[in-house]
Amino acid sequence: MESLVSTLAKTQNVETRNGRFTFIDLFSGIGGMRIAFSRQGGVCVFSSEWDRYAQKTYFDNFDVLPQGDITQINAHDIPAHDILVAGFPCQPFSIAGVSKKNSLGRETGFQDKTQGTLFFDICRILEAKRPKAFLLENVKNLKSHDKGNTWRVIQESLNQLGYEIFSQVIDGQGFVPQHRERIFIVGFDRQRYGNFYNFQFDVENQKPEKVPVLRDILDKAVDKKYTLSDKLWEYLRNYAQKHKEKGNGFGYGMPDFDGVTRTLSARYYKDGSEILIYQGEGKNPRRLTPRECARLQGYPDSFKITVSDTRAYKQFGNSVVVPLVTAIAGRVVEKMEELDAEENQDHRW
Missing domain, CATH: 3.90.120.10 (DNA Methylase, subunit A, domain 2)
Known part of the structure; x- marks a missing residue:
């Protein structure tokens, strides 16, 4: 079954229609991030999800079968893209996940051999493809896990790759009638844009006028x-x-x-x-x-x-608050286009 899924996924045609930008959808789940970035004019050129039931839901909604285990995918086989999007597995960093694994005598965080290290698959793809920007999503307490060591490793890894990063914990409440806090991490390529700029998530003014209940x-x-x-x-x-x-x-x-x-x-x-x-x-x-x-x-x-x-x-x-991610996606794309315009202006000079 895994071989069949992988073969079918690789033979699918990548969308060729013109879009505002291109992106890839890693740990794609059922496609919440894909919907969000597509609403901002993006074209998804690659997706990956290992769970076969999530793959089915994804296929039934987008007519695209995500490729499977990201650890088995060669980064150089992934199409070039402007933005990398990933809601990487949060179990090794979540309070519930840590408690469960501690009770079983298992390791957590980056020492978890099945999920914690999947963050480094994001890193190897960033290094190989160097997208202009990325958006990562995880549980709220990612920064506090293991007394801050997990967050330190994430920051150091992304910085070493040459990305300027910004992060914020944002509640989905106001976009949907649910209290759901998640951390969002945005990065822009320093090799391309330098680091003389700031990024604000600034999604409050994008909430609907009528508060959803x-x-x-x-x-x-x-x-x-x-x-x-x-x-x-x-x-x-x-x-x-x-x-x-x-x-x-x-x-x-x-x-x-x-x-x-x-x-x-x-x-x-x-x-x-x-x-x-x-x-x-x-x-x-x-x-x-x-x-x-x-x-x-x-x-x-x-x-x-x-x-x-x-x-x-x-x-x-396991999914994301789609309208919240849509708002964040809009801010990321706006900033990327602003930096692109400044880069082009510098080149003209």
Whole structure:
């Protein structure tokens, strides 16, 4: 299966239509970053994603089958591009991921041999192809992981490659009705542009005038299969009460219809506890449907969901807030074009 996927991906024709810029989509998941950069006029010339279910969703929506394991792809085989885009795996750096791996006696961060080192695949592609700019996305606490050592290695690696980097933790709230903080790292090629400039993410003024709230993304009629069973609902209530008595804040989340939700996670398929929807007195709450999860992440309703509910929950939980990334993409492209114009002006002189 892996060989077939790889062969099919390599034989696909790269888009040749004219665009504002070209980009590649690494660790592409189901294509949230692709949508964002395409909305800013970009043409995606390469994508890579190892999970076969995410590959299916990606193919069903973009008619492109991402190539597989990035560690097995020769950087020189990747097409030239203006911007590298990557939401690289966050499990080695996330609080939940670190806790889980510590409990199993496994290493985390860059010592994790299966995921932590994937950041260096980004580095080798940056070195081989030297795009003008890049955008990376990861979990909020990337900077604090391993007492700051992980962030230090990332900064040093990108600096050594000759990229001027800027970073900021940004909450998706305001673009979607979800509290979702992620770190975004932007870089521009110092060999091309130097470093006598600044970059501001400045996405606040791009939020919609009407603040999105939970009720905006909810379906009017929902299948009863999404309602929690009596057994699960009792378990969640007992679990929450137990932790409340201990002074902890753990427990299920049931947001106000005119408010925002907690962060949607890849584990949502297990019990839906972080975001439960109130259904009235005498009735158990329900999970969000996969389509509602898609909306919570800012995906359009035209986005096709062609996998099981379990897979869909995982995919949307691992994805990005599309309208937020679209806003950041716009700022990156604007800055790149501004620097290109200055470079051309210098050459004329």
